[in-house]
Amino acid sequence: MIVDSLKFFPAPFAPTTKGAVHSQARRNLSGRHLKIALLTSSGMYIKRSQASFDLEHEQTHPEWGDPTWRAIPSSATAAEIGVAHLHLNDEDLLADPEIALPMHLLGQLERERLVGGATADHLSVMGYQEAKLFEWRQTAAPELIAHLREQGASGLILAPA
Amino acid sequence: MPVLARWIEAAGIPTVVVTMMPEVAEDRRAPPTVGVEFPFGHAFGMPHDRAMQRRTLELALHVLAGASRFGTRVDLDTVWPVPPREAYRAWQPKVASPIVRKILEAQGTGPI
Numbered sequence: 001m002i003v004d005s006l007k008f009f010p011a012p013f014a015p016t017t018k019g020a021v022h023s024q025a026r027r028n029l030s031g032r033h034l035k036i037a038l039l040t041s042s043g044m045y046i047k048r049s050q051a052s053f054d055l056e057h058e059q060t061h062p063e064w065g066d067p068t069w070r071a072i073p074s075s076a077t078a079a080e081i082g083v084a085h086l087h088l089n090d091e092d093l094l095a096d097p098e099i100a101l102p103m104h105l106l107g108q109l110e111r112e113r114l115v116g117g118a119t120a121d122h123l124s125v126m127g128y129q130e131a132k133l134f135e136w137r138q139t140a141a142p143e144l145i146a147h148l149r150e151q152g153a154s155g156l157i158l159a160p161a
Numbered sequence: 162m163p164v165l166a167r168w169i170e171a172a173g174i175p176t177v178v179v180t181m182m183p184e185v186a187e188d189r190r191a192p193p194t195v196g197v198e199f200p201f202g203h204a205f206g207m208p209h210d211r212a213m214q215r216r217t218l219e220l221a222l223h224v225l226a227g228a229s230r231f232g233t234r235v236d237l238d239t240v241w242p243v244p245p246r247e248a249y250r251a252w253q254p255k256v257a258s259p260i261v262r263k264i265l266e267a268q269g270t271g272p273i
Contacts, residue, residue: 003196003236005184008249062259086258088202096208102218145172157221159179159204160162
């Protein structure tokens with residue numbers, strides 16, 4: 001199956017892309033040696049202890065998106081997680097955050113010894129950003145990299161929302 | 162997100178991007194990519210469908226561990242079990258985002 005990148009994308013805003021190139025990864029290896037971290041761009045945060053991503057400023061500055069990030073403890077439950085993202089319907093994300101940040105499933109794979117480990121925290125950003133990504137480049141990315149190193153991550157799965 | 166993945170790869174941490182738009186990720190020269198034909202906001206699958214989520218996560222782990230070169234792309238062989246028109250409507254916010262409102266207003270379409 002070749003994924004149609006525009007199947008669920010609004011036609012008036014569709015980006016221009018080159019033709020698909022499909023290559024097959026080597027599949028005989030596993031992640032048993034890796035300590036995995038997850039990163040979602042769905043704007044998740046911990047309601048009781050973290051500020052929401054700033055949606056008010058985006059309302060008045062439509063080309064701007066909050067460039068900060070949040071560490072989501074791997075033990076967090078759906079009831080503890082909020083979602084701040086003006087470009088998505090958040091109902092499914094709130095009902096089951098695993099659809100964007102499958103940290104409990106990753107914990108299960110760790111217990112089954114299919115991965116070497118999972119980091120104590122996973123990462124959340126709000127994926128709508130100003131076009132040049134200046135704040136992400138200058139601030140968020142170095143902080144995220146430092147946090148991943150502190151956590152001992154040897155692999156990162158990023159999931160754009 | 163592909164750009165963020167590239168920066169993190171450059172810092173020495175291997176990455177894989179699970180994306181609904183693998184062609185865009187390739188255009189942005191993303192590190193290894195798993196393509197999923199799922200609605201936005203649902204990178205790993207349907208809510209509460211652990212089997213579907215597990216298939217996606219396991220493929221991402223295989224690609225992360227086994228991708229032999231930059232730019233590897235593997236698409237998940239799973240079809241979204243909801244009619245496309247219904248799924249398209251379901252992922253969108255109830256109120257158009259500020260940038261969409263601005264674009265539509267500039268086009269003369271007006272608020273939606």
